[in-house]
Amino acid sequence: MNSYLEASARQRIAALFDAGSFEEFVPPSQRVVSPHLGQLGAPVSFDDGVIVGRATLHGMPVFAAAQEGGFMGGAVGEVHGAKLVGMLKRAIGEQAQAVILLLESGGVRLHEANAGLIAVSEVMRAVLDVRAAGIPVVVLIGGSNGCFGGMGIVARCANAVVMSEEGRLGMSGPEVIETANGVEEFDSRDRALVWRTTGGKHRYLLGDCQKIVADDIVAFRNAALEMAQACRKQPVELTLQALEAEQRMLAHRLQAYGEQPDALQIWHSMGIPDAAAVPMLDTDEFNRLAAQHRQGAA
Amino acid sequence: MDWKTLAAQLFPQGHDIVEKDCFLSGSASVDGQTVAVIGTAEHTPIGVEIALAQAQAVLKTVREHPGRPIVILVDTQGQRLRRRDEMLGINSYMAHLGKCIDLARRAGHKVIGLVYDQALSGGFITSGLMADACYALPDAAIRVMALPAMARITKVPEEKLVELAKSNPVFAPGAENYLRMGGVEAIWRGDLAAQLAQALAAGEPVDRRSETGLARGGRRLAHPVVQAVVAGTDARAP
Numbered sequence: 001m002n003s004y005l006e007a008s009a010r011q012r013i014a015a016l017f018d019a020g021s022f023e024e025f026v027p028p029s030q031r032v033v034s035p036h037l038g039q040l041g042a043p044v045s046f047d048d049g050v051i052v053g054r055a056t057l058h059g060m061p062v063f064a065a066a067q068e069g070g071f072m073g074g075a076v077g078e079v080h081g082a083k084l085v086g087m088l089k090r091a092i093g094e095q096a097q098a099v100i101l102l103l104e105s106g107g108v109r110l111h112e113a114n115a116g117l118i119a120v121s122e123v124m125r126a127v128l129d130v131r132a133a134g135i136p137v138v139v140l141i142g143g144s145n146g147c148f149g150g151m152g153i154v155a156r157c158a159n160a161v162v163m164s165e166e167g168r169l170g171m172s173g174p175e176v177i178e179t180a181n182g183v184e185e186f187d188s189r190d191r192a193l194v195w196r197t198t199g200g201k202h203r204y205l206l207g208d209c210q211k212i213v214a215d216d217i218v219a220f221r222n223a224a225l226e227m228a229q230a231c232r233k234q235p236v237e238l239t240l241q242a243l244e245a246e247q248r249m250l251a252h253r254l255q256a257y258g259e260q261p262d263a264l265q266i267w268h269s270m271g272i273p274d275a276a277a278v279p280m281l282d283t284d285e286f287n288r289l290a291a292q293h294r295q296g297a298a
Numbered sequence: 299m300d301w302k303t304l305a306a307q308l309f310p311q312g313h314d315i316v317e318k319d320c321f322l323s324g325s326a327s328v329d330g331q332t333v334a335v336i337g338t339a340e341h342t343p344i345g346v347e348i349a350l351a352q353a354q355a356v357l358k359t360v361r362e363h364p365g366r367p368i369v370i371l372v373d374t375q376g377q378r379l380r381r382r383d384e385m386l387g388i389n390s391y392m393a394h395l396g397k398c399i400d401l402a403r404r405a406g407h408k409v410i411g412l413v414y415d416q417a418l419s420g421g422f423i424t425s426g427l428m429a430d431a432c433y434a435l436p437d438a439a440i441r442v443m444a445l446p447a448m449a450r451i452t453k454v455p456e457e458k459l460v461e462l463a464k465s466n467p468v469f470a471p472g473a474e475n476y477l478r479m480g481g482v483e484a485i486w487r488g489d490l491a492a493q494l495a496q497a498l499a500a501g502e503p504v505d506r507r508s509e510t511g512l513a514r515g516g517r518r519l520a521h522p523v524v525q526a527v528v529a530g531t532d533a534r535a536p
Contacts, residue, residue: 025527032526032533035519036468040454052527078468082508082520086527093528108419111452113442115468115517117419118481118507121427122520125505128400148389150423156393171389171420177379186381197385208387238401240360246394247357250350253386258346263385 002217004142005166009051009066012102015217016140016224017055017064024053025090026083034077036112045071048079052087057100058225063091066102069145075109076150081119088126092133098228099130099137101158106173107149120150127157131238136160136231140220141167141209146198148173159236160210160227162220163200165283169208170198192279196263201278201286205267207249207295214283249296270295299435301339301371304414307490308369309335321351322371329495334359337371337425344421345378349391352425356398360405367408367498370399370425372432377420396424403430408501410494413438413473413482430501431483433493434473440482441471467516478516480507 002015013022026032028046037044049071054063065084067074076084091099108116127137137158141147146168147155155161155169163169174188174197187193196202203209211227213219235242257266267275270293281289301322305315313326315335320342324335336355338348359366377388403409411426413434419442426432434440442448448469449456463470467478476482486493508524511517526533 025530026523026533030533032519032523036466039462039466040452040458042452042454078517078520079523082523083527085508085520086524089524090528090530108442110443110448111454112468113448114440114470114475114479114481115520117423117442118427118476118479118511118517119520121423121481122505122507124396124423124428125400128397129505132404149420152389153393153396153420153424156390157397169389170384170387171377171392172379172384174381174384177381177384180379186384197381202385203387206387208390238397238404240357240401240405243353243394243398243401244357244361246397247350247353250346250353250391250394254346254350257386258382260385266385 003215004164004217004220005144005215007217008070009068009102012217013051013064013066016102016221017057018059022053022055024051025087026052032079034079034112036077036115040111042111048077048083049074050080050083052083054096057221057228060097060225060228062098062100062228063087063096064100064102067104069104069143072109073145074105074143075107076105076116076120077109077112078115078119080109081116081123084123085126088130091130091135096135099135100224100228101137101139103139103141103147103151103155104143104145105147105149105151106145107151117150120154123154124157127154128238131159131236134236136228136236138162138224138227138231140224141169142215142220143167146170146173156208159231161208162211162213162223162227163203163209164213164215165200166215167200168195168198169203196279202263205270205290205294206253212283212287253295299414301337301373301414304371308494310491319348321348323355326369328491328498331367333367333369333498334363335369335371338374341373341375341416343375343378344392345380345383346386346388346391349388349395349424353395353398356402360402360407365406367410368402369494370409370411370429372411372413372417372422372426373415374418374421375416376418392420392424396428399428403503408498410497410501413440415439418442427481430503431497432481433497434476434482434485436473436485436487438473439471440473440476445470475516478514480509480511480514480517
C-alpha cells in the first residue's frame, strides 16, 4: 500500500500515471509565483501549489492537475487558478481522452481573495467546457485537507468523483462553521462527527461520489481509469435529461433526509440496519453493504 | 436596494416577480421581449433549499421557454454555514445550480447577472459569476470576506490590508475592484432598464474575464499564465 493521503501532489502524480509519462506545463523552473503573497509577507511556491500537465494512464492520453495541500492548504489564487484553466483549455485543443483532477483544497486563497473567487468560477466554466467537448472529467479526493469551498463545487461539476474513506468533500469546513455558529452547531474537534458529515463513505452513500477506494495510490489509479472509461460510454456533456434527474435526486434527498439530525440517522433511513458500524468497515466490507443502499449517482 | 425598487427600475414595462422565503422568480418584459428572472433577496444565505429552487426555475425555463433570456438578481451573504447543509452536500446543490445555468447558456439562453446589494463567495460563484456577464450597482458589496476576518486568518494586520487595498484590488471588497479584475463587466448607474437591454443584446457565451482583467490592470498574471499553459511557452516570456 502506497498511501494517497500521506503523499505530496508530486508523489501522487508520479505514482498515479504511467511511469515517466507526465509532462508538466509551466513547471517550477519557470518560477511563476503569486504576485500577491509577497506583499503580505507570505511565502510563495514556484508552482503556486498546483501541478498541471499531460500524461498517460494505462496508455490513455489524459490531462491532469494535482493541488498541493501542503502549500496554503491547496487554496486557489490567481496563478493557481490560471494554471488549471490553461490546462483545461489545452485538453480541449489537444483532444485529451480524459481529464483527471487530483483535488485537495480549502477553496479560495484568502490572501488574494477576489482574484481567487473569480479564478474558481473560471475553473468551473472551463471544466464544463471540457465536458461540452466530449472529454470526461474525473476528480480524485483523498488528501488530508479535503476538497472544500469553490473546489468542492468544481468537484461536483465533473463527470465522476472518486474518494477514499479518509477524503472529505463539502463547502464550508467544520472550523469555519464552528467559528460562525458555535461549537454546539459543529464541534470541529469531534473527528467521528466530521467524517460522517463530509467523509467519503457518507458522500458515496448519498450519491455525491461514484466510487470509493482504499487509501492507496494504485487503487486511485485503477479507479481513475475505470471511471474515465465508464464516463465515455454515456453523454459526457451536460444534458437537460441528466440535470432533471439530478434535480429529482437532490429534491428527494432533501425530502427524505432533510430533517435527520445526523448522518447515522440518514444511513439508518437508507435501510442500513447497523448504521453505527459503518465507520468501522473496511473498504471491501463497506462496498458490499453500500451496494444495496446507496442513492443513485447523477 | 430592496428587490421591489430594483425590479421597478429594471423592468418599467412590467414584471410578475414574486418572493418566497427570499427566493425570487418570475418573468419580465425588456424591450418587448420576455425574460425569465431568478434571484435572491434580503442578503439571504444560500442553503440547500434556495439553491435547489433556483435550479428548478432555470430548468423549467430551458424546458418550457427555449431561448428565453435569464436575468439573475444577486443579493446574498454567501453559503449557509450550518452542519445540516454540509451533511446534505450543499456543494452538490450549488454545483447543480451552476450546471443548470451553464446548460441554459449552451442551449442558447442569454444569461445576465446583476449584483444589486451583496454578493459573497459561495453564493456568488454559482449565480452571478456563472452568467455570460455579471453587472453590479455602484453600492454593491462584493467580497469573499470582510477585511477584519481576513486579517485574522491571514495574520496580516488589518491596517496593512487597508493600505494594500488602495493599490491592489485583490484584497478589498467592492464592485469597482471586481470591475478591474474582470469579474464584473460594468457598473450600472442611471437608467437600469436601458443598460439591461444593452447587456442582453451584447451577452456572449465565451468567458473573457481573464482578458478583461488584464486589459483593466486588475489581474495582470491570470491571462498570461493561461496563454502560456495553452501554448506551451514560458510564462515569463514577454
